[in-house]
Structure formats: structure tokens, C-alpha cells
Amino acid sequence: MGVIVETEAYGGPEDPASHAATVSGRTKRNAVMFGPSGYAYVYRIYGIHWCMNVVTGLDGQAQAVLIRGLDPLDGEDVMRERRGGRDPIATGPGRLSQAIGVTGALQGHRLTSPPLTLEPGWPLSEQAIRISGRIGVRTAADRPYRFYVHGARGVSRHPVNCYRGPPA
DNA sequence: ACTCCGATTGTT
DNA sequence: ACAATCGGAGTA
Numbered sequence: 001m002g003v004i005v006e007t008e009a010y011g012g013p014e015d016p017a018s019h020a021a022t023v024s025g026r027t028k029r030n031a032v033m034f035g036p037s038g039y040a041y042v043y044r045i046y047g048i049h050w051c052m053n054v055v056t057g058l059d060g061q062a063q064a065v066l067i068r069g070l071d072p073l074d075g076e077d078v079m080r081e082r083r084g085g086r087d088p089i090a091t092g093p094g095r096l097s098q099a100i101g102v103t104g105a106l107q108g109h110r111l112t113s114p115p116l117t118l119e120p121g122w123p124l125s126e127q128a129i130r131i132s133g134r135i136g137v138r139t140a141a142d143r144p145y146r147f148y149v150h151g152a153r154g155v156s157r158h159p160v161n162c163y164r165g166p167p168a
Numbered sequence: 169a170c171t172c173c174g175a176t177t178g179t180t
Numbered sequence: 181a182c183a184a185t186c187g188g189a190g191t192a
Contacts, residue, residue, distance in 0.1 A: 010175070046173090048177075051175065077172070092177075095176090095177080133177075
């Protein structure tokens with residue numbers, strides 16, 4: 001169990017960095033993104049890591065949020081075990097998925113039931129929430145779609161091009 | 169069928 | 181700076 005402290009937004013087909021922006025639109029991989037919100041869109045990256053998104057858009061919009069950082073609240077022992085004895089603090093989408101046991105088996109999983117659920121957190125001050133460009137993307141990297149909690153341990157990086165306030 | 173390469177991470 | 185590692189996406 002933990003608190004999500006870092007996310008990235010990915011728009012629909014109009015967002016060139018999104019998996020939904022394929023020439024064919026909906027594909028076997030991104031099909032879950034095109035469905036209703038509240039489901040897990042899981043994909044494999046570089047043939048090595050699993051990454052998890054939460055579908056956020058209305059049915060057909062293909063919008064999702066990549067979960068990139070988590071501050072554990074409890075169960076750190078289990079997370080450490082899943083991570084092969086390494087630091088349970090899960091920074092980055094790959095490590096995070098490993099820590100909380102996300103694999104392709106959770107593709108399309110509804111996040112309201114075990115084994116993985118998503119619940120509301122609590123409000124944070126405006127100052128605590130920082131915004132930056134997305135990490136790792138080649139295209140549209142300058143879009144202010146990355147949101148993270150200032151100073152949180154689970155945040156992967158504090159990039160230079162961060163700024164305050166809502167997205168332009 | 170075949171090539172290219174990625175919303176990453178760990179090592180050199 | 182680069183390797184690990186593989187299936188999706190694009191081209192044919």
C-alpha cells in the first residue's frame with residue numbers, strides 16, 4: 001500500500017507521445033486505453049519492464065495516466081521481496097510495477113477490486129504539486145503533463161524544466 | 169516475413 | 181555512453 005506521488009498524463013490519438021497515436025488508432029496493445037476509465041492499461045517496455053497506466057478518459061477517448069512514483073505506506077517488506085531485496089521505494093514506472101506486483105496479467109484489470117485497487121488520497125497544497133515535461137518520451141516532451149509531489153521519496157527525478165501553476 | 173525501436177533501468 | 185531484451189507497429 002502506498003501513495004502515488006508521480007504521474008504523467010497521456011492524451012488520446014492527438015498526443016503524439018501516446019500509445020493511442022498509432023496510424024491504425026486502436027490496436028491489440030492499446031485497446032484498453034480506448035475503453036472506459038478505471039481500468040489498468042499495462043504494457044511492456046524494452047522487453048524488460050512492465051508499466052502501468054490508469055485509464056482516465058471517457059469510453060473511446062483513449063486517455064490515460066502513467067503511474068511513475070509511489071511512497072510506500074506499509075507492506076514495504078513485500079515490495080522489497082518483489083524487488084529482489086532491493087530498495088522498496090519504487091521510483092520510475094518499471095520499478096514501481098515490480099514493487100507492487102504489476103504484470104501483463106493485470107491488463108484490463110478494474111482498479112476497484114483485488115488484487116490491485118486505486119483509492120482517493122488527500123488534498124495537497126498548490127506548492128507541493130510540481131509540474132514538468134514528461135520523461136523518456138521523444139515527441140511532445142515539452143508538454144507539461146508530468147505531475148509530482150515536491151520532495152516525495154518516490155519521485156524519480158526532479159527535472160530542471162519544472163514550473164508552478166496549471167498546464168498552459 | 170522482416171525491420172525498427174521504445175512512456176526503462178542498471179552498468180561502464 | 182551503452183547494453184539488456186522482445187513484442188508491437190509499420191512496411192511489404
